[in-house]
Amino acid sequence: MVEDIIRIQGLKNQFGDQVIHQDLDLDVRQGEILGIVGGSGTGKSVLLRTIVGLNRPSEGRIEVFGQDLAQASREERLAVERRWGVLFQDGALFSSLTVAQNIEVPMKEHLGMPARLRDEIAALKIAMVGLPPEAGSKYPSELSGGMRKRAGLARSLALDPDLIFLDEPTAGLDPIGAANFDQLIRQLQENLGLTVFMVTHDLDSLHAICDRIAVLAEKRVLVVGPMADMLRHEHPWLREYFHGPRARAAQPDLEEVGD
């Protein structure tokens, strides 16, 4: 059963005179990993922030789990928010709480779980994202960037969401760490049946884990499709992005696929 988890129609975003998105349409299907790519300033992060409601669009309609968030009541919004998780670029952990306490925040706020069960589930999430048990009692400032991202991912998974948003999950990680993170996302997605909406610049991630890729350019979603479509596409920006020197380095046999 393929169902659209996110449906965006005719979205327009504007800051002052500057139009970021115009007539943007995009559907995200259940159970897929969708990668969002685009040049700097094409509004990838703005799109993510708009979907999760941190930015109010000037026009257009966004449905998440079939619910139009702009029209939703407070309770309806909360119900949707409990079904998604967001990983911000640097984890956005609360600096006054330990990693485990960070993960417990949504459980405490939304589910009112007893402390013992919270502790158990927080430990479980810490293990699931591949953090060592010592990390639980550490404060975010004591962690490396990669560990902060994992901790942020653990927090976004705290309520067992159906949908997670990742904002450049591999940016700032070393190649080994980035590859591990990719594998982790794929693994979690397979095990938990997650839908993943991922903004990324990382060609390796796109190759390795994305089912479909959406390209943002000219203020809208230019194309959506699997990697093979991207490689065949004639648009000059896409050719440069997916056939440039870095793309070739990321996938040595790319030229044969592309031609």
Added chain:
Amino acid sequence: MLLQAGGHWDASNVTHLDRLLRSVTPKDTVPLTLDLGQVERLDTAGAWLLYRTLKESRERGGKADYAGLSPAYAAMLETVAANDQPCEIEPPQSLALIAVLDHLGKGAIDVAEEAKQQIAFLGLILVTLAGSLRHPSRLRLVPLVYHMEKVGFNALPIVGLISFLIGVVLAYQGATQLQRFGAEIFVVNLISVSVLREIAILLTAIVVAGRSGSAFTAEIGSMVVNEEVDAMRTLGLDPMEVLVLPRVLALVITLPLLAFFADMMGLFGGMLMCWGALDISPSLFLERLQGALSPWSFWVGMIKAPVFAFLIATVGCLEGLRVTRSAESVGQQTTRSVVTGIFLVIVVDAIFSIFFATVGV
């Protein structure tokens, strides 16, 4: 014993399910079977409950197993089992008494450390200042003027208003007391001496510590968090020269001006109140004023202004540079900067009082 699970075993129901499961699970070694045949939805939180029940039963020495597993649920339970890794939630807490002693000791060391840093920083500022005076081209005029506007000019309304009101209050309170002796004319002496010698400058310094000392810490502190200060150093710019000196100089120049303004507003407030409530006309007030004051009454207040300014600015800048790389520490240091600034101002004011009393002015 057979336990049949059904319905939604997900995060939104685990609180309820946890209680339920604990109440029905036998506490002995009865063989246990968990039947998942009717489970409609299972996530990691629900799977954890089932896994934990199974594990605890096995640990007690009983036989326990799942039944009716679909491949998806089996995979989920496997994921959970593979990640069964208990961890600490908080750093270990020590005994309350030891924690108190520990806190006390750390606090004392911290105060000593800070005093040492403060003195070193004072020296550093003077060295930088000497360097700038030798090469006046290195003095940054634009930031200096910018900070003078921010800490001086923009503070005029609040400083003026507070001093005016204090003048009014002093006149009113003094009048009610002195009227009982028929000596209300001495209100003028009361106002002029207290405002000029102490109150105007002290209040101005406290307002400026709260307003500008905190701003210095927060500005420099967020630059530290952002690695801007490090960037500055690698570009061959001296943060002392670029950030600290303009702020310190701006405050040292403007606080005396503010204090003078506060003097005038305080006297003005007192004068209006005397006129309104005691029928002491402004001309009489001014006449009495000249009789009541020696030039030193004015200078005693003014001499303190640049000293207070220097204290507030150095504390503000030092606390800003002491920020570590977290957003929380900006807030902590800012609080600290204001508290230390006001504390030092009052301590030094007391020292000045003793000094002036000894020399007899």
